[in-house]
Amino acid sequence: MDPTLIIFGIRALIRLAREGIFAVNQFERDRPALFPDGVSADFRQIDFIRNTFLPDHEDLLTGSGAFAKYWSGTAPASVPGALEALYIGAVKIFAEDQARKKQVGSRRGIEIGGAVMIKQWADGKGPVGPIGRMVLTMADIGLEFVGADPSLLGVGGNGEKLLGALATNLSDMIPDDGDAMGPKSQLAERFVGIFLRAGLETLNDQPGLVVREDHLQQLVRSTLPPIIAALPSGLAEQSRWRDVADALLGPAASAAISTVAANPTAFLGATFDPNRAIGALTQAMLQQAATTGLKQEFTEAGFINLYQAALGVAAARPELFLGRPGTPADKLALDLFAKVTGTVKNAAPPFNSDLGTALAVDVLDTLKQDGPRFFEKDGPWENVVGTMALQVVDGLKIGLTDPASGGIKSVLSPQQLVELARTFLSQAAKTPGMVAGGSTELQAIAGGVAKAMAEDKNLLLAPDDWLAIAGVAAEEAAANPQRLFKIDPATPGGAIGSEVIKDLLSVAGAELAKGGRKGGGVLFGATLREAITVALRSAAGNAKSAVDNQSALKGLAGTLSDLVRTHPDRYGSTEWLFLYRTLLARVLRDGPIGPLTETEIRKILDGGPVA
């Protein structure tokens, strides 16, 4: 990405934060403020009399004036009833004066009494309201991008379409506390800015994207208003919601816009609104992240990967998000995230983290690719995503936790562990019925392989070898149900697949004890992997024979190992494998083979019939 854009992005973000702070400060400054009354002395009748008569009607108080007998110098005369007479006269004169001056009744200045609260600005004269603030924020961020890439916001440009989509929905994004600069209002301004910034970055990074403004409008409408409205009431919850949205909304917006642009047909002429699914998924992802937190096992990347995978399903299989009776799309999306994170959180380490989420992502990717054929029809597929991942994890648990060997964690890196799990998942996804109806077949297969892997205490096989073996085991077990890895381990010979692998590892271990490579042994690495592969494929179709002749099979491997090791000048890994593959069928059919003669070996290697 262009470094200039990164810098402008940061500046835009800082601007956004600053604008939010300015808006809060402005709101606090402009709130109604106290304008108290001044102190007033008691205004008596005599004060009213003097004020009315003097100086304009002084003539009435002096000489032959009508009230002269009641007045003396500067005060009422000492005449009984003087004050009352003067007051009545003053009231009459005051009323007449007011009428003459056309100041009848209350006028300015006497309409309000006591302390009052007064706003900063006259109506319509103050700074901009919530919508205006959002527009200013959008304009500021837009301007930053124009400086970096003028074409982005040019006429008909994708950036312009995004701005148009946001502008069209502004009124829907103003919460009911907008005029009071409440928390939802602040959140709305913040989210619009984050969404716009992420969107512009996405559109700039992918100039070839063809987006339609009406699609973006639907996307904005179904995404932002619900998450603004979902702001919890408690301060702590609000803070958590905001932190999560700050971290996730940008990447989510980017993913959503890319999905809409990359799947135009999904958004054209649909009989339902796929954007609704995107909105529901966005809200569900944020809610789950707010519940789970982003600081421990699950990171932003884990949530975003899961969200992207779910978006992919929504775009490719929108019918899955139609909802069911009693389960609307919103609840379905919530359940999806809740079940996946809940399941993964309780999974065995290290899958109780983003690694576990990665498995759920694989399930969703498979769902997107192959459809819901591996789920029960009309069932709650959203619940099965996590369950399916958990079956693999639970199956692998025994191999992960074996105290003697240190577990397969010592063999496989975290990424290889995920690859191993994916091997089983992809096979299960191709195999209807493996996980449906509460079947734990998938778990049994993963468990069988993991159990065997844990026996590789001498690290005779490399990670890639194990991944290949797992692929064969899964494939054969899927194709031959109830044979290699029976679900009930109590059943005699229930997991012959595991036993066959363990026996070969045991033989290889014994060979190692006798000198291994230096002693001329060949049963390790690619040879051992191939031997296990051959054994698994053979046992899958002859499970009963394999169980009955388990000891003989092990004996065959031991015999061949001894033969090759003691005749390094004549036999190598190719001969070991050829003999094993050939004689395996005989053991499965007839049981233990006796000692092999030189002639017999040569005959087999020359392609002759096996006795």
Added chain:
Amino acid sequence: MSPSRRALVLAVALVTSGCAGANLDSLDTKLRDLSKQNTATAQSQLATLAGEAQVDAKASTEPKNRVAFYRVAAVAAWQAGPAGESLVLPITDEGMAACEALPAKDASAPRDCSLIRLAAPLATQDALTRKLMKIQGEVGSNGKLPSAQLEPLQQLFDGLETQFEKVSSLRGGVFALDVPEDFKSRTDRERLIIYCNGVKAWSLYGDVDGAPAATFNAMAQRKKHMTDRLEADGVATDCRTIPATQPFDAT
């Protein structure tokens, strides 16, 4: 930018400049609550509040926030009564300078700047009126005051007349700003209160034993000038509509 870096930038931005709004709200709330209490304790607390708001104003880096804090400080000092008298002028001087520094001067924060400018004359009128009320309490049963009150009452009248002129002069500026209509009404009401207190001072002068008629009548002419100014602005000069301020609640 990584989410954590982004969160850091936002946090720093919030910490460095996001607290002003919350603190202003807190001070405003205290001001409102204390102003309702008619006690000496509350006035002492208002004086403290004025000092706190003044400190916040000086510390504020945002010009409009600084003015808002000075508005709180000025009103609190005014409402603190005797406890705040020494604070009013320094605060309002600083506040007016802060208003002058705004991009559009008072028009950038019309209510706050107007209140800061009005606070000094209004606080002064309050101080004068408190003295006036004290003299009023000395009126004898015969309705007369001792001649020793002639000079003080004349000074009080002079002082109130001066405050009336000051507020009347400010009125033009206030009315030219985009303040709410009730702020304008309030400004005229304050003028009426000062006027009525002036009338009261003049009237009490007439109650003094041996009050010289010539002086009394000269004061009446000056009082009429105030009446005319009010009426010219459409303000009815009926002082009976202004309730007397109650003395402190003894409890």
